[in-house]
Amino acid sequence: MxxxxxxxxxxxxxxLSATARAAMLEAFELPGNASSVHGEGRAARAAVDRARRQVAQLVGAEPAHVTFVSGATEAANHVLTAEFRMGRAPLNVGRLYVSAIEHPAIREGGRFDPAQVTEVSVTRQGVIDLAALGSLLAGHDRNSGLPMLAVMLVNNETGIIQPVAEAAAIARLHGGLLVVDAVQAVGRIPVDINALDTDFLILSSHKIGGPKGVGALVARGEVLMPKPLVRGGGQEKGHRSGTENFHAIVGFGAAAEAASExxxxxxxxxxxxxxxxxxxxxxxxxxxxxxxxxxxxxxxxxxxxxxxxxxxxxxxxxxxxxxxxxxxxxxxxxxxxxxxxxxxxxxxxxxxxxxxxxxxxxxxxxxxxxxxxxxxxxxxxxxxxxxx
The missing domain is CATH 3.90.1150.10 (Aspartate Aminotransferase, domain 1)
Structure with missing residues (x-):
C-alpha cells in the first residue's frame, strides 16, 4: 500500500484546523449582513465582534483596534503609506525603512514611492543590524516627515526571531513609527503589541490554521491611523470599506483563540x-x-x-x-x-x-x-x- x-x-x-472549520460551518447558517440592523444582521455582527475579540486577545490588543482585511499583503499596503492622521490632524511620514529580509509585501514599500524606501542591512546571522538602523535614523531628514520602520518579528524563511523591542527603542529615539509583521510569530511565540512597543501589527489567518483570504491590521491605539486603502461603504470604522469576508473572519477568530492557548x-x-x-x-x-x-x-x-x-x-x-x-x-x-x-x-x-x-x-x-x-x-x- x-x-x-x-x-x-x-x-x-x-x-485549516478543525476548530476553524467548525466555526465557519456555523457561520454559513447565518444569512445576515453584519452591517444590517435587523436581527439577522445583528447576529452576523455579533459573530464578527467575537472574532475581533479573539484576534485582539492573541496579541494583547484592544478589539476596537483590529481591522479585518483580505490578508497580510493588503494590511501591508494599507499601513505602509506616507499619509496618516493623528486624531483629526494630518500626519506625514517622510521615509520608510525596511530590513533587507522582509517579506516582499513589505519590501515593495506599499504606497510609498520607491525613492522613499531605504533598506536596513542585517548581520550574517540574519538579524537586523541595530547599529546600522541607528545610523540611518539618526540621518533621517525630519523636514520630510516622520520616519517609519517596518520589521518582521520572525523571518518566514529562516524562522529567526528579530530584536523588535530593541529596534522599537531606536525608532522611538528618533521619533519614528513602527510596523511589525507578526505573521510567522503568532502561535509560535508569545506576541504582545504593548511589550513590543509597536504602532501596528500585521497578521494572517491561514498561517495559524484559519482560512485563506483574511488577515488583520492591529493598531496599538485608535488615534494614529493610515489613510484608508479601500474606501466606499465605511465598514471597519471606515478603515477598510466593503462587506466583510464574514465566514473567513469567523474562522480566523476561532483559529486565533486556539493559537493563543x-x-x-x-x-x-x-x-x-x-x-x-x-x-x-x-x-x-x-x-x-x-x-x-x-x-x-x-x-x-x-x-x-x-x-x-x-x-x-x-x-x-x-x-x-x-x-x-x-x-x-x-x-x-x-x-x-x-x-x-x-x-x-x-x-x-x-x-x-x-x-x-x-x-x-x-x-x-x-x-x-x-x-x-x-x-x-x-x-x-x-x-x-x-x-x-
Missing part, C-alpha cells in the same frame, strides 16, 4: 521534532548547512542548504518522495528563485536552500520519512558529484 503524502510546509500555509507546550513538542530532524540530516550529510541555528529561532522552522543541490531540484526530489516543503517563501506564484534573505545574510545569490516547517499535526513518523528522503537525496547528490 502506498504511503500518504507528508505536509511539511506550515510556514507557507497551515491546514498552550503556546509553550505545543512548540516545545515541535522543537523536539525539529531537533531530531536536524540531527538526522547532519548524520546523513555532515556538510549540510542549517541557516540561523546559532541565533534564536521559532521551534518549527528548518532552513537548510545541501551544498551542490539546487533549490528547485531539491524541492522536486522531496515532492516525488511524497513530501511537501518549500524553497524559501511561497509568496511569488510558485516561482523558485534566489533567496533575498540568504543574499542579505552575505551568502552567494545562487546558494540553494530548502525550508521544512512543522506544525501541531506533524508526527514522529513524518520526521522519519523526511529523513529517509533526505538521506536518499543526499546519496544521489554524492554519487553525482563523484561521477563528475
Amino acid at each position: 502506498a504511503m500518504g503524502r507528508i505536509y511539511l510546509d506550515w510556514n507557507a500555509t497551515a491546514p 498552550n503556546i509553550g507546550e505545543r512548540n516545545a513538542a515541535i522543537a523536539v521534532l525539529r531537533d531530531r530532524l536536524e540531527a538526522g540530516m547532519r548524520q546523513a550529510a555532515p556538510d549540510v548547512i542549517v541557516h540561523g541555528e546559532t541565533v534564536g529561532r521559532v521551534a518549527n522552522t528548518c532552513f537548510f542548504t545541501l551544498p551542490g543541490l539546487k533549490s528547485e531540484t531539491g524541492q522536486i526530489a522531496f515532492d516525488l518522495e511524497g513530501i511537501a516543503l518549500s524553497a524559501g517563501s511561497a509568496c511569488s506564484s510558485g516561482k523558485v528563485g534566489d533567496s533575498h534573505v540568504l543574499t542579505a545574510m552575505g551568502h552567494e545569490p545562487k546558494l540553494g536552500a530548502l525550508r521544512i516547517s512543522l506544525g501541531p499535526d506533524t508526527a514522529d513518523e513524518d520526521i522519519s520519512r523526511a529523513l529517509a528522503a533526505f538521506a536518499k537525496i543526499a546519496a544521489r547528490r554524492r554519487l553525482a558529484g563523484e561521477a563528475a
Whole structure:
C-alpha cells in the first residue's frame, strides 16, 4: 500500500484546523449582513465582534483596534503609506525603512514611492543590524516627515526571531513609527503589541490554521491611523470599506483563540521534532548547512542548504518522495528563485536552500520519512558529484 503524502510546509500555509472549520460551518447558517440592523444582521455582527475579540486577545490588543482585511499583503499596503492622521490632524511620514529580509509585501514599500524606501542591512546571522538602523535614523531628514520602520518579528524563511523591542527603542529615539509583521510569530511565540512597543501589527489567518483570504491590521491605539486603502461603504470604522469576508473572519477568530492557548507546550513538542530532524540530516550529510541555528529561532522552522543541490531540484526530489516543503517563501506564484534573505545574510545569490516547517499535526513518523528522503537525496547528490 502506498504511503500518504507528508505536509511539511506550515510556514507557507497551515491546514485549516478543525476548530476553524467548525466555526465557519456555523457561520454559513447565518444569512445576515453584519452591517444590517435587523436581527439577522445583528447576529452576523455579533459573530464578527467575537472574532475581533479573539484576534485582539492573541496579541494583547484592544478589539476596537483590529481591522479585518483580505490578508497580510493588503494590511501591508494599507499601513505602509506616507499619509496618516493623528486624531483629526494630518500626519506625514517622510521615509520608510525596511530590513533587507522582509517579506516582499513589505519590501515593495506599499504606497510609498520607491525613492522613499531605504533598506536596513542585517548581520550574517540574519538579524537586523541595530547599529546600522541607528545610523540611518539618526540621518533621517525630519523636514520630510516622520520616519517609519517596518520589521518582521520572525523571518518566514529562516524562522529567526528579530530584536523588535530593541529596534522599537531606536525608532522611538528618533521619533519614528513602527510596523511589525507578526505573521510567522503568532502561535509560535508569545506576541504582545504593548511589550513590543509597536504602532501596528500585521497578521494572517491561514498561517495559524484559519482560512485563506483574511488577515488583520492591529493598531496599538485608535488615534494614529493610515489613510484608508479601500474606501466606499465605511465598514471597519471606515478603515477598510466593503462587506466583510464574514465566514473567513469567523474562522480566523476561532483559529486565533486556539493559537493563543498552550503556546509553550505545543512548540516545545515541535522543537523536539525539529531537533531530531536536524540531527538526522547532519548524520546523513555532515556538510549540510542549517541557516540561523546559532541565533534564536521559532521551534518549527528548518532552513537548510545541501551544498551542490539546487533549490528547485531539491524541492522536486522531496515532492516525488511524497513530501511537501518549500524553497524559501511561497509568496511569488510558485516561482523558485534566489533567496533575498540568504543574499542579505552575505551568502552567494545562487546558494540553494530548502525550508521544512512543522506544525501541531506533524508526527514522529513524518520526521522519519523526511529523513529517509533526505538521506536518499543526499546519496544521489554524492554519487553525482563523484561521477563528475
